[in-house]
Amino acid sequence: MKILVPVKRVIDYNVKVRVKPDQTGVDLANVKMSMNPFCEIAVEEAVRMKEKGGVDEIVVVSIGPAQAQETIRTALAMGADRGILIQTDETVEPLAVAKLLAKVVEEEAPGLVILGKQAIDDDSNQTGQMLAALLDWPQATFASEVVIDGGKASVTREIDGGLQTIAVETPAVITTDLRLNEPRYASLPNIMKAKRKPIDIKAPGDYGVDIAPRLSVVKVTEPAKREAGIKVESVAELVDKLKNKEGVI
Template sequence: MKVLTAVKRVVDYNVKVRVKSDHSGVDIGNVKMSMNPFDEIATEAATRLKEAGVATEVVAVSCGVAQSQETLRTALAIGADRGVLVETDVELQSLAVAKLLKAVVEREQPQLVILGKQAIDDDAGQTGQLLAALLDWPQATFASHIDIADGRATITREVDGGMEVVSLRLPAIVTTDLRLNEPRYVTLPNIMKAKKKPIDIVKPADLGVDPTPRLKTLKVAEPPARKAGVMVPDVAALVEKLKTEAKVI
């Protein structure tokens, strides 16, 4: 069984981002970039399926600028067998990424596609669902456990009321949540091995996809600074402030 996992190059989660002076977006100049954390979880899940003998090959796919090869190398170091980069300098939005992934899926013919539930740069959380709709495949989102057997995927997913277990007929789309696993530490020997693994580079035009953005960002602004807290001497004073100032009780 072939498993395909999608990975995205984003600003590292430890970096405090800055908004551009013209409010057109986030300044990513000279900042550390890394793999989207949810995509690390997805790659780890695919690798564990291979180690368990369920999957025979793991293919990592990334869409974006040429530097996304570094992100793919990280996925290869985690355990993916080879990479595919859909290289473009166009700003990629969720629908365009889903269309590009659909074209890659049709080329690769995987039985399972695992993606992170969202990217930490735009927090859209749409690509997995859009891909499932375009392929007309069953999907399970926010997965906290994956079990594959007899041509079906049994997914435990996190919902507001607790846990839900769904059974999907393969091929299927799965998006991962935080509690699915803890990605392994990438060791130096695996990093060296990853340098020898192949990465196939294609353009959107090769896949017959137009990635032109359909949405326009009007303004990006930092959230307002939080006001300093106020110390109160006792519970009575706290209740009085909640009544008269905050007006929440």
């Protein structure tokens, strides 16, 4: 079985994001970029499946600028076999990403697509669901445990009421949650090997997909600074302040 793993290049989660002075977006100049944490979990899960047997190849695909090759190399160092970069400097919205991935799936014919449930830059949480709809494949979202047995995937997913285990036929689309696994660190030998693994460079036009944005950003602002809290001596005082000072009750 072949597994396709989409990965995204985002601002490193340890970096404090700054808004541009003109409020048109966030400042990316001289900012450390890395693989989206949820995508790392997806790569790790695919590699673990391959180590258990039954998976022949792991293909990583990314959509973004030329620098996204570094993100793909990280996935290759973790254990993926080859990469595909759909190179563009434009901002690609989730629907366009899903359409491009659907074209890649048609070419690669994987038995499973594993991707992060969301990216930490836009938090859209849409691509996996849209991809499954475009492919007309079963989907299992927010996976915290995945077991592949023959032509079925047993997926434990997190829901509001706790955990739910469902079985989906493959091929299928699975999106990963934080509790699925702990991604490994790439060793130096594997990093060196990753430099020799192939990455195919393509363009959105090669797939005939229009990536023009459908949405426009009006303004980007930083969240309001949180005010310091206060201590109260009793429940009565708390109720009084909420009612008479804050006016929330």
